[in-house]
Ligand SMILES: Nc1ncnc2c1ncn2[C@@H]1O[C@H](COP(=O)(O)OP(=O)(O)OP(=O)(O)O)[C@@H](O)[C@H]1O
């Protein structure tokens with residue numbers, strides 16, 4: 001746990017933690033010593049040596065005062081550590097997350113981060129202030145008592161020494177049992193809440209298929225599983241909880257037995273025995289309590305583990321100095337192999353293999369290929385959401401790994417299918433493309449992309465809030481906003497994933513117009529779904545199962561009569577079909 005804490009705190013704050021631990025250890029030992037001083041006080045009192053008792057009581061009072069002082073010091077230092085955690089952990093997490101590859105952020109990681117920023121950090125801070133202290137005193141105070149007993153009577157001391165691992169072992173075993181049950185229950189809980197979310201999200205689908213009255217089988221199953229896990233947890237926890245207390249009782253009885261037989265043999269003074277047993281009683285309690293803290297310790301450790309996992313996630317290696325752009329607007333993919341990072345950071349199944357092509361500045365390249373052939377993945381690699389496993393991606397003539405994220409992003413505009421709209425006005429959402437743009441430029445970009453046409457239909461015009469809590473826009477409209485952002489940014493290279501849904505003629509006209517505007521100033525790499533984009537491209541790259549199958553212009557590829565000709569004929573037929581259906 002302390003190792004987790006130092007990892008989470010970072011090297012800059014180790015000193016604070018170290019000071020706290022020293023004070024805490026001193027406090028625990030002092031507490032043990034003051035308890036041990038009871039023995040001479042008691043035995044002197046019982047034998048009627050009032051002078052000796054008074055002297056020892058003086059020592060005892062001194063020890064208690066020192067203990068009190070140390071208690072205060074360690075408590076203050078504990079709060080200081082907690083405060084440091086609260087103030088630095090958010091910054092550490094924020095700094096680290098900003099350096100992580102964009103590909104790291106998906107649905108689950110975002111959820112994890114949210115939880116971490118709120119709950120976990122608080123729990124870690126709290127664990128320092130409230131948890132470490134009972135844990136350390138629970139172990140160190142009894143240990144001090146044992147050492148003192150060894151001095152006073154080595155036989156009883158030895159017996160106590162033998163007992164302590166037993167008590168600790170029983171406590172640990174019981175913790176482990178409880179742990180296991182908690183984990184099972186946790187997993188069932190996570191599964192069930194996932195299913196509840198799914199059930200809520202998929203209401204439209206479920207209703208469309210009339211699946212609301214007879215329940216949703218996966219959810220029912222998950223809930224039943226959770227019920228079963230809870231029941232099992234209750235039953236299985238009982239032996240775990242009893243075990244710790246039972247061990248303490250057994251050890252205490254054994255020690256009394258040892259002490260009594262020693263006293264009967266005359267090896268120990270009965271008076272001293274009573275005093276020593278008082279010590280033992282003080283010794284067993286805290287040790288068993290350590291087990292009681294197990295649940296809290298476990299939660300804190302889990303939280304620390306989660307934070308640590310994020311902090312240890314390798315950031316994108318960035319060069320000390322960003323290499324300057326050599327060929328503005330050029331994109332080169334050279335012998336690239338890539339598989340999405342699986343568990344444990346290893347690359348999973350290969351998604352792209354030996355992909356090579358170049359895009360000259362100010363030209364249009366259309367990427368086509370079946371669903372799952374790797375088109376989106378390729379654009380993610382160009383924007384360095386991930387690093388390639390082999391080969392090189394060059395943007396502006398320079399390996400993306402030799403550029404800082406800022407320098408790379410300055411050259412790129414991304415228009416992807418899943419457009420995120422901020423909960424802001426439309427103007428605000430377009431301005432994201434270039435925050436310092438003046439009003440005129442924003443409006444011009446909006447007009448080119450056809451956003452002004454959307455505005456005309458909105459209740460509050462330009463001031464309408466869109467995005468999460470505001471008015472929803474259709475997929476085509478969202479993409480228009482995203483294109484307006486790209487137009488405003490004016491980056492030398494635009495990566496565009498065209499909307500898959502068939503665009504209505506009006507939308508189509510706006511997309512065409514903005515693409516014409518974009519190609520006048522930028523290099524365009526388009527995942528093309530519209531036939532006009534494909535035929536108008538300077539170069540078409542056909543991907544098939546992660547490899548470049550064909551490359552060339554429309555005429556060249558049609559003449560090949562291969563993948564591309566098939567793709568084209570199918571699309572054409574589908575289009576003809578749709579138009580025919582529309583006119584009949
Ligand atoms: N985040 C991811 N993690 C793991 N595998 C992924 C991820 N995204 C895509 N894949 C896999 O990589 C392969 C290529 O996917 P990609 O999205 O690049 O295809 P695509 O050509 O864009 O398809 P579509 O035309 O349907 O958009 C697929 O097998 C897909 O399952």
Ligand SMILES: [Mg+2]
Nearest residue numbers: 375376377497
């Ligand atoms: Mg795709």
